[in-house]
Amino acid sequence: MNAASSGPRAAHLDPDTVAQLRRIVGDSHVLLTDGDVEPYSRDATPLFRARPDAVVLPATTSEVSAILRLATERGIPVVPRGAGSNLAAATVAERGGIVMVLTRMTAIKEISADELLAVVEPGVTTAELADTAALQGLLYAPDPGSRTVATVGGNVAMCAGGLRGLKYGVTRNYVLGLEAVLPTGEVIRTGGRLWKDVAGYDLTRLLTGSEGTLAVITEVTVALLPMPAVARTGVAYFDSLSDAGRAVAGVIRDGLVPATLEFLDNRCVNAVEDFAHLGLDRQAGALLLFGDDGTPEAVERSLGIMAATCERVGARGVTMARDVAESEALLTARRCSLPALARLAPITLLEDATVPRPKIAEMVDRIEAISARHQVVCATFGHAGDGNLHPTIVFDPADGDVRHRAEAAFGEIFAAAMDLGGTITGEHGVGAAKRGYLQARLGADQMALLRRLKAAFDPAGILNPGKLGS
Amino acid sequence: MTGPGHSATAPIPAEPGASAAAAYRAGIFDPTVLSACISCGFCLPVCPTYAQTKLENSSPRGRITLMRALEEGRLDEDDPTLQHQAGLCLGCRACETVCPAGVKYGELLEQWRDHQWRGRHTPPIAGALRAGVRVTPALAVGGLLRGAARTTGAPEPDRPHLMLGCLERSLYPKVSRAALRLIPDADVPEGQGCCGALHAHNGGSREAAEMAQRLGERMPGTIVSTSGGCAAYLAHQLGHDRVKEVGEFLLSRWDENPASMPPLRPILVDGRPARVGVKDSCQLRNGLGVFAQSRALVGRVAELVELPSAGVCCGGAGTYSMLQPEMSRAVLDPTLTQARDLGLDYLVSLNVVCTRQLASGVRRAKLPVRVLHLVELLELAL
Numbered sequence: 021m022n023a024a025s026s027g028p029r030a031a032h033l034d035p036d037t038v039a040q041l042r043r044i045v046g047d048s049h050v051l052l053t054d055g056d057v058e059p060y061s062r063d064a065t066p067l068f069r070a071r072p073d074a075v076v077l078p079a080t081t082s083e084v085s086a087i088l089r090l091a092t093e094r095g096i097p098v099v100p101r102g103a104g105s106n107l108a109a110a111t112v113a114e115r116g117g118i119v120m121v122l123t124r125m126t127a128i129k130e131i132s133a134d135e136l137l138a139v140v141e142p143g144v145t146t147a148e149l150a151d152t153a154a155l156q157g158l159l160y161a162p163d164p165g166s167r168t169v170a171t172v173g174g175n176v177a178m179c180a181g182g183l184r185g186l187k188y189g190v191t192r193n194y195v196l197g198l199e200a201v202l203p204t205g206e207v208i209r210t211g212g213r214l215w216k217d218v219a220g221y222d223l224t225r226l227l228t229g230s231e232g233t234l235a236v237i238t239e240v241t242v243a244l245l246p247m248p249a250v251a252r253t254g255v256a257y258f259d260s261l262s263d264a265g266r267a268v269a270g271v272i273r274d275g276l277v278p279a280t281l282e283f284l285d286n287r288c289v290n291a292v293e294d295f296a297h298l299g300l301d302r303q304a305g306a307l308l309l310f311g312d313d314g315t316p317e318a319v320e321r322s323l324g325i326m327a328a329t330c331e332r333v334g335a336r337g338v339t340m341a342r343d344v345a346e347s348e349a350l351l352t353a354r355r356c357s358l359p360a361l362a363r364l365a366p367i368t369l370l371e372d373a374t375v376p377r378p379k380i381a382e383m384v385d386r387i388e389a390i391s392a393r394h395q396v397v398c399a400t401f402g403h404a405g406d407g408n409l410h411p412t413i414v415f416d417p418a419d420g421d422v423r424h425r426a427e428a429a430f431g432e433i434f435a436a437a438m439d440l441g442g443t444i445t446g447e448h449g450v451g452a453a454k455r456g457y458l459q460a461r462l463g464a465d466q467m468a469l470l471r472r473l474k475a476a477f478d479p480a481g482i483l484n485p486g487k488l489g490s
Numbered sequence: 491m492t493g494p495g496h497s498a499t500a501p502i503p504a505e506p507g508a509s510a511a512a513a514y515r516a517g518i519f520d521p522t523v524l525s526a527c528i529s530c531g532f533c534l535p536v537c538p539t540y541a542q543t544k545l546e547n548s549s550p551r552g553r554i555t556l557m558r559a560l561e562e563g564r565l566d567e568d569d570p571t572l573q574h575q576a577g578l579c580l581g582c583r584a585c586e587t588v589c590p591a592g593v594k595y596g597e598l599l600e601q602w603r604d605h606q607w608r609g610r611h612t613p614p615i616a617g618a619l620r621a622g623v624r625v626t627p628a629l630a631v632g633g634l635l636r637g638a639a640r641t642t643g644a645p646e647p648d649r650p651h652l653m654l655g656c657l658e659r660s661l662y663p664k665v666s667r668a669a670l671r672l673i674p675d676a677d678v679p680e681g682q683g684c685c686g687a688l689h690a691h692n693g694g695s696r697e698a699a700e701m702a703q704r705l706g707e708r709m710p711g712t713i714v715s716t717s718g719g720c721a722a723y724l725a726h727q728l729g730h731d732r733v734k735e736v737g738e739f740l741l742s743r744w745d746e747n748p749a750s751m752p753p754l755r756p757i758l759v760d761g762r763p764a765r766v767g768v769k770d771s772c773q774l775r776n777g778l779g780v781f782a783q784s785r786a787l788v789g790r791v792a793e794l795v796e797l798p799s800a801g802v803c804c805g806g807a808g809t810y811s812m813l814q815p816e817m818s819r820a821v822l823d824p825t826l827t828q829a830r831d832l833g834l835d836y837l838v839s840l841n842v843v844c845t846r847q848l849a850s851g852v853r854r855a856k857l858p859v860r861v862l863h864l865v866e867l868l869e870l871a872l
Contacts, residue, residue: 055571059552169531356590366525
């Protein structure tokens with residue numbers, strides 16, 4: 021594998037390094053045995069696995085700093101990890117070394133209603149942050165599907181997206197400031213508590229989505245919003261996913277920017293229904309989940325327009341969630357789409373191609389044609405409102421050359437997305453999984469710049485080696 | 491960037507060693523069940539042991555990764571982490587209720603322990619209990635001496651059969667007597683035997699299934715159990731239509747035929763309705779989906795107070811409190827704190843092992859809370 025070809029690579033850690041790590045974090049927070057490190061050999065990405073030499077769980081910024089200084093001095097790879105729920109194999113330690121797990125850093129240091137912000141340690145889960153903010157009537161807007169599992173630090177490192185992207189944007193739009201530790205051990209603070217602050221390069225944005233290759237995030241300051249008065253959700257059924265895509269284009273042409281526009285094809289609807297038992301229409305070709313939040317009048321108007329647009333485009337049926345619980349159940353079911361698809365076959369390969377909004381229906385048609393040509397079973401769901409699609413190929417590896425056909429299909433799907441002005445990944449990140457497609461998206465000059473940036477932050481090349489900027 | 495990164499049609503990278511690893515299978519697990527997990531991690535927030543350790547290897551996802559390593563030969567059963575984690579899992583199956591992929595974790599755990607706890611690897615207490623509950627006559631005598639409900643001879647097909655439960659008849663004999671007062675037409679067949687749940691959860695699932703079948707043959711017709719764990723296991727083996735937990739049995743009978751419900755007086759403490767929390771039986775709630783019935787019944791005789799941790803394992807978990815005393819107490823602690831903060835008068839249990847665990851926790855924390863089985867609480871209202 022290409023990751024093994026250059027840069028630092030740990031053999032088993034020598035006894036002195038192990039002793040140093042134990043001195044830094046305490047004996048019980050250094051895991052070394054085969055059984056203890058095995059569960060950290062993978063994240064939520066199928067088909068990627070690599071055994072780290074050690075798993076280290078620091079509890080403070082100074083512990084993080086001491087570990088990184090040691091690693092740089094001795095050329096040991098370090099892969100930062102939150103809950104390991106990413107879908108790009110970004111936390112797989114392909115070159116061995118240390119997996120640094122930040123789940124012990126779980127303090128919510130501050131929720132400020134006056135400043136509309138929160139300060140948290142990286143191991144807090146997205147749902148814990150959102151729930152704590154909600155107690156003070158505040159909204160943490162980014163809403164990735166893995167919110168109950170994923171950590172805020174991981175969300176920032178991967179620039180997680182989610183179900184509210186269209187109206188509210190993604191993680192990067194809410195990160196005001198970071199504390200981060202450079203691979204050489206220095207602790208830096210970027211940005212801060214201010215919405216306006218143009219002193220220097222915007223390192224906050226650079227670190228957001230840097231996939232653990234530039235620095236280890238140890239504290240995050242995020243912006244909060246006042247909680248909208250009401251939120252409502254409706255469901256429309258269509259004969260096909262491209263019909264649903266046309267409804268989405270129609271909604272946006274109507275001048276609406278609603279909070280939620282999610283769609284699922286027939287296979288996804290059935291998988292989700294098998295888990296959630298919500299009474300979804302299993303016969304429909306596609307389901308569009310639409311929703312908005314705001315004042316009661318604005319939400320009523322918005323949902324009315326969206327329902328009318330769906331009907332105009334030829335929806336088979338439109339229903340409104342009766343109450344908050346029903347809305348929440350629909351959104352929860354949507355968040356479960358990917359794992360629910362695992363019911364169909366042993367391997368669930370998910371992609372993240374994203375196109376400009378008006379191209380959604382065309383992209384959906386192209387995905388269907390490509391899947392048919394390569395004879396693979398592809399279920400598609402996604403954040404239709406922001407053009408972010410998750411075509412998911414499910415297969416049984418025992419089934420002959422299906423894996424190669426899946427690879428070929430994804431190659432063509434990425435090419436089609438870029439042909440339509442889109443990208444290879446909207447929100448899951450590059451990691452090891454999409455590294456092979458990155459140059460096609462960025463071009464040689466930008467790839468070279470990425471490498472120079474990486475070298476400026478990480479001269480020894482220890483941080484998540486082989487991933488972005490390597 | 492090195493390697494194949496220059497092409498837009500680069501293949502999906504191969505898992506290092508994937509082809510070699512995939513070739514070997516130890517045959518310990520049902521491959522379809524084992525392959526269902528996609529490691530999304532949705533189970534992490536509901537796992538009581540992960541909440542304590544924050545370590546991946548004590549989460550359901552991490553344990554499945556360990557099981558796969560065992561199945562594929564990367565780890566062998568002597569690995570200390572495998573040994574430890576096979577025992578540290580409570581087997582509460584809370585993970586199954588949130589798993590969108592529908593992974594049958596409980597089945598995987600049984601298969602894991604069947605293999606992991608063979609011969610010398612069997613934890614001594616688990617082995618002793620598995621052997622002990624097989625000695626039906628001894629249990630029957632124990633139950634008799636302590637005053638459990640008397641058996642009534644051969645089962646009569648039209649009457650509901652009350653199961654006495656191996657542990658409950660000796661430890662809490664009043665439970666079966668209370669159940670009989672609430673189900674006066676029930677019979678208590680002789681020589682019931684053990685349902686096998688304890689064996690299934692402690693490395694003896696094959697033997698357990700046979701025990702369940704035999705018990706089903708000895709008691710044809712409807713079986714009512716006062717133990718959530720036994721009810722869930724038996725229902726899984728014999729069918730939920732035949733096997734009912736006592737709360738669900740009473741509620742559906744009383745709802746279908748209100749005349750069958752005895753007059754129930756409100757239970758008062760200091761002149762006000764008693765404040766009662768229900769602690770679910772994990773197997774009953776997570777395995778059988780039964781949790782609303784007990785609450786409805788409590789609500790008829792007292793003030794129902796929902797514990798935030800009602801659905802979280804109490805740490806009793808079969809033999810767990812004996813095998814893992816430290817973790818067992820840590821898992822229980824939030825419930826004790828909540829019971830105190832909510833000012834509970836009674837804590838209702840639906841399973842004999844939970845009763846024992848809750849009672850010892852309440853004693854340890856010196857709480858002014860009485861732990862009762864659901865039918866004992868209802869008996870107070872008669």
